[in-house]
Amino acid sequence: MERKEVTSLFSEVEKSVISWAKAHRSELIIGGIFGFSLTTAYLIFSKKHFKLAKPLKPLEPGLNMERYIFEIPTDSGIKEAVVETSGECYGVTLDGKYIGSMWRDENLGLQWDTLDEELAPHIWDIASKLSEAFSRQGYPSLLKGAYPEIESTQWKSSETLEVVISKETDMEVFTTFLKDEVLNLVDFEEHLDLIVKKADDPYFVIIGIN
Structure with missing residues (x-):
């Protein structure tokens, strides 16, 4: 053609x-x-209906998982809450039992929300703890969440935090590692002394922050 x-x-x-x-x-x-x-x-x-797509099961642990351990009031006393997240959704385990997930809902002005009945009564206590997690007062929750070797923490003063590690943990190895890494978890400017020790052991190591 x-x-x-x-x-x-x-x-x-x-x-x-x-x-x-x-x-x-x-x-x-x-x-x-x-x-x-x-x-x-x-x-x-x-x-x-976006929030309906949120995961309703425990989040799988991963390298990018953030973990916090809080103590919150419940009807049956103070209980330990473990909060884990690798994104926008936070999985919550209370007293060893997974009770659901929570997130900030855009449709509610970024207020915390959940679809799980067991979690609902505790959502505001957990949200309050999360809001102060990166302050000096909330620092224990970050430490316990990041280092499973830590069994407990206790404030000795406003600038002194006692950190008790498990008896099986090598004290020298742990404190050396903690000195190198602990500042990565700090987002406050106030001074803080960590007194790292084992239960029923007089030996301790002081790690100064800021």
């Missing part, structure tokens, strides 16, 4: 398309509006 014939053919096709579009303009407008409405409705529905 010669070039002139090809050009003429394309011209005829173009005219036909334009003519059809003019004749069906109203249908095209209605179709466009309908398609836009469907897309908008889908986006609104997806955002509204």
